[in-house]
Amino acid sequence: MEAFAENGYAATRVEEVAKRAGVSKGLLYLYFKTKEDLFKAVIRNFVSPRLDALIQDIGNSDLTAEEFLRGPFLDFAKKVPRSPARVLARLMIAEGPKHPDLVAWYWENVVSKGMAAIRTVLEKGVRGGEFHRSAVDDFPQLLVSPVLFAMVWTQVFDAHDKLDTDGLMEGHISLVLNSIKVDR
Amino acid sequence: MEAFAENGYAATRVEEVAKRAGVSKGLLYLYFKTKEDLFKAVIRNFVSPRLDALIQDIGNSDLTAEEFLRGPFLDFAKKVPRSPARVLARLMIAEGPKHPDLVAWYWENVVSKGMAAIRTVLEKGVRGGEFHRSAVDDFPQLLVSPVLFAMVWTQVFDAHDKLDTDGLMEGHISLVLNSIKVDR
DNA sequence: TATATTAATGACCAGGGAGTCAGCAAGCGG
DNA sequence: CCGCTTGCTGACTCCCTGGTCATTAATATA
Numbered sequence: 001m002e003a004f005a006e007n008g009y010a011a012t013r014v015e016e017v018a019k020r021a022g023v024s025k026g027l028l029y030l031y032f033k034t035k036e037d038l039f040k041a042v043i044r045n046f047v048s049p050r051l052d053a054l055i056q057d058i059g060n061s062d063l064t065a066e067e068f069l070r071g072p073f074l075d076f077a078k079k080v081p082r083s084p085a086r087v088l089a090r091l092m093i094a095e096g097p098k099h100p101d102l103v104a105w106y107w108e109n110v111v112s113k114g115m116a117a118i119r120t121v122l123e124k125g126v127r128g129g130e131f132h133r134s135a136v137d138d139f140p141q142l143l144v145s146p147v148l149f150a151m152v153w154t155q156v157f158d159a160h161d162k163l164d165t166d167g168l169m170e171g172h173i174s175l176v177l178n179s180i181k182v183d184r
Numbered sequence: 185m186e187a188f189a190e191n192g193y194a195a196t197r198v199e200e201v202a203k204r205a206g207v208s209k210g211l212l213y214l215y216f217k218t219k220e221d222l223f224k225a226v227i228r229n230f231v232s233p234r235l236d237a238l239i240q241d242i243g244n245s246d247l248t249a250e251e252f253l254r255g256p257f258l259d260f261a262k263k264v265p266r267s268p269a270r271v272l273a274r275l276m277i278a279e280g281p282k283h284p285d286l287v288a289w290y291w292e293n294v295v296s297k298g299m300a301a302i303r304t305v306l307e308k309g310v311r312g313g314e315f316h317r318s319a320v321d322d323f324p325q326l327l328v329s330p331v332l333f334a335m336v337w338t339q340v341f342d343a344h345d346k347l348d349t350d351g352l353m354e355g356h357i358s359l360v361l362n363s364i365k366v367d368r
Numbered sequence: 369t370a371t372a373t374t375a376a377t378g379a380c381c382a383g384g385g386a387g388t389c390a391g392c393a394a395g396c397g398g
Numbered sequence: 399c400c401g402c403t404t405g406c407t408g409a410c411t412c413c414c415t416g417g418t419c420a421t422t423a424a425t426a427t428a
Binding site: 007008009010011090092093094095096097098100103104107111112134135136138139141142144145146148149152153155156157159160161163164167168170171172174175176178179180 | 191192193194195274276277278279280281282284287288291295296318319320322323325326328329330332333336337339340341343344345347348351352354355356358359360362363364
């Protein structure tokens with residue numbers, strides 16, 4: 001994963017992967033048919049455990065929708081943009097279009113589930129009278145877009161302008177809540 | 185640009201670029217010292233004219249801050265995610281870390297200027313009593329993050345879930361305005 | 369200890385691509 | 399018409415890397 005993250009798929013040498021793993025190139029070809037196979041396996045093995053941990057982390061709590069957004073969701077949003085997971089985002093963006101089945105897998109196992117989870121929370125907020133109906137109901141992506149943005153920014157522009165990702169996320173959540181909360 | 189956009193830097197053959205340009209590989213090496221040189225020139229030549237056009241487009245009008253966001257800014261935000269410019273974003277994300285001087289140039293000529301422009305508009309809104317002070321003043325990135333998000337989404341996940349980018353942008357702007365506008 | 373089976377190595381090969389360069393073509397000046 | 403300059407070509411070289419496979423090491427079995 002480190003190797004692919006640093007150099008991208010095409011520029012990464014299989015031998016380099018082998019070296020970092022402390023094995024010979026030949027061994028990799030005993031376990032993976034091709035370089036592409038290896039790549040896909042690397043991605044999947046990177047994602048799966050983290051995904052499980054995340055689902056566990058967020059869990060099914062009895063929080064209100066706002067508490068959920070200010071709590072577990074904000075925690076997640078603060079953590080991810082500086083975690084190793086951000087390189088995954090860059091890889092998926094860069095290499096995705098060339099590996100459609102990998103994207104399909106990622107879609108099914110990560111993105112669509114995440115989206116569904118967010119929809120559920122928002123729906124709960126609306127039904128419970130906490131939130132107005134608003135654009136985020138139709139476009140839950142609006143809740144996550146700063147997360148992706150921060151992941152990208154920290155990898156591309158950090159040297160030129162270090163982004164306070166925690167502040168960004170807090171600002172984002174408060175901005176959104178301020179817009180959708182039913183005021184009493 | 186097409187070639188690099190399709191395959192990424194490493195997987196693009198210089199000969200392929202030459203073929204699409206209708207010249208020989210040798211000629212490219214008369215004008216560009218190396219493949220990397222060629223790549224940087226391609227990016228710069230792609231960005232520059234569009235940037236000029238954009239600046240012209242937005243211009244200095246006498247719109248209120250809200251009118252500006254609902255007008256020229258929203259137009260821009262709707263147009264970009266499905267324009268050829270989106271492949272540029274993918275390329276910068278994918279290849280940026282390997283070409284620091286290209287990122288530096290892009291930062292100076294595009295990103296920092298864009299950010300400054302947004303700050304100016306928000307500042308005007310606040311000073312004119314249209315807007316509250318809010319998180320977007322500290323993090324103007326929050327205004328653009330859905331644009332980047334949409335550019336990425338349309339290139340990676342369109343096959344699985346076609347995103348209504350226009351709707352997303354309209355929703356975003358109304359959400360933000362709803363949050364920061366001073367109500368009368 | 370001897371033998372069979374499984375795990376792992378790394379030298380090797382074939383294909384491909386970045387970069388070079390001798391030479392061809394086309395305009396230009398006399 | 400002829401030399402001269404400039405623009406351009408594509409065959410060639412050399413290196414690199416994905417993938418193979420004969421060989422060796424380690425482990426299990428008898």
